[in-house]
Amino acid sequence: MFIKTKAIALLTVLLALPAAMPAWAKNYQIDVNGIVCEFCAFGIGKKLRKLPFIDPANFEDGVKVDIENQRVFVSVKAGEAVDQEALFDAIKSGGYDPINMQEMDEVASPAEVTQ
Amino acid sequence: MKQPIGIFTAVATVALGFISTIASQAHAHQPVMDMAPRWNGGYGVQTRIEQANDQTTTWVEGVYTFKPALRMTLKVPYSGGEMGNAILAMPIKRYKNEGAFTSNWGLTPSVRMPTGGGSDWDAGLSLSYSSESRKVYTLYDLYTIGDTTGIDINAGLVHADGNGSSWFTLWDITAKDSDSGQHVLNGPVLVYFKRNIIVRGEYKFEAYDDDTEWNGNYLSIGIGMVF
Numbered sequence: 001m002f003i004k005t006k007a008i009a010l011l012t013v014l015l016a017l018p019a020a021m022p023a024w025a026k027n028y029q030i031d032v033n034g035i036v037c038e039f040c041a042f043g044i045g046k047k048l049r050k051l052p053f054i055d056p057a058n059f060e061d062g063v064k065v066d067i068e069n070q071r072v073f074v075s076v077k078a079g080e081a082v083d084q085e086a087l088f089d090a091i092k093s094g095g096y097d098p099i100n101m102q103e104m105d106e107v108a109s110p111a112e113v114t115q
Numbered sequence: 116m117k118q119p120i121g122i123f124t125a126v127a128t129v130a131l132g133f134i135s136t137i138a139s140q141a142h143a144h145q146p147v148m149d150m151a152p153r154w155n156g157g158y159g160v161q162t163r164i165e166q167a168n169d170q171t172t173t174w175v176e177g178v179y180t181f182k183p184a185l186r187m188t189l190k191v192p193y194s195g196g197e198m199g200n201a202i203l204a205m206p207i208k209r210y211k212n213e214g215a216f217t218s219n220w221g222l223t224p225s226v227r228m229p230t231g232g233g234s235d236w237d238a239g240l241s242l243s244y245s246s247e248s249r250k251v252y253t254l255y256d257l258y259t260i261g262d263t264t265g266i267d268i269n270a271g272l273v274h275a276d277g278n279g280s281s282w283f284t285l286w287d288i289t290a291k292d293s294d295s296g297q298h299v300l301n302g303p304v305l306v307y308f309k310r311n312i313i314v315r316g317e318y319k320f321e322a323y324d325d326d327t328e329w330n331g332n333y334l335s336i337g338i339g340m341v342f
Contacts, residue, residue, distance in 0.1 A: 034212025043154025095153035
């Protein structure tokens with residue numbers, strides 16, 4: 001009886017664990033044609049950071065431009081839906097051409113994103 | 116893309132017609148921060164101190180980007196405490212982005228206003244091409260304003276540190292032809308970027324001078340910011 005009670009308690013804790021854990025922000029990588037100069041691409045970061053679902057806690061206020069590999073990294077707030085069209089529009093209005101977007105590992109940190 | 120192409124063609128036609136009817140004296144020409152801002156609603160300011168012909172001129176320059184294909188620039192010179200003739204221009208650009216390479220063609224109609232006195236208005240037009248990769252930057256600018264026709268060529272290397280700043284080490288060749296004669300200058304240009312700040316210095320040696328209004332070398336130092 002005691003063992004059964006402990007098992008139920010443990011199961012209850014395990015089931016409740018995901019809700020109790022903090023949710024991770026999701027990071028995305030966007031390949032962008034033409035980004036070779038951070039001065040020229042300054043506006044991309046400016047445009048992207050204005051989007052409401054960008055998480056300023058990661059990268060550099062939520063965005064990182066990688067001119068070495070022509071990529072832009074964005075972090076999306078936990079629980080928020082990512083709006084790819086808004087992201088692409090922001091990049092286009094910055095004068096560049098986004099190609100595709102893919103989700104990175106949930107736990108990817110800015111340190112893992114190489115220049 | 117239909118709208119920018121339409122604007123491009125219309126403005127070029129009007130400007131070419133306009134420029135053929137107006138001619139007057141001319142001085143310096145230089146784009147206001149060709150590289151940026153290239154984003155919608157971006158703007159920038161720049162000031163340059165220019166030393167040429169035993170005269171120091173301070174230029175206060177501004178740029179506003181309506182969209183990547185259309186900007187407006189204003190350049191106002193001050194010399195000896197007095198304002199000179201300001202130049203208002205509208206660069207129209209067509210960008211091409213490919214992998215680690217970006218380039219653009221630009222057509223820039225301009226007008227020099229008699230803000231420094233007099234009543235002459237001068238029209239100008241520039242056709243430019245610039246390209247940039249991770250390592251190389253080039254700019255070619257063929258222009259005419261008033262009685263002056265000239266060409267600027269900038270080409271050189273880009274050194275990015277991967278932390279938001281870059282050095283450009285370029286060589287500049289400038290050739291001008293006007294009613295007063297012809298001269299050719301060339302020399303090094305050093306450009307430094309850090310995030311949204313640009314610092315530019317250039318020194319050009321006189322390579323050829325058959326110009327009654329030109330004398331000696333040229334120095335320009337400037338700093339600008341984009342937002």
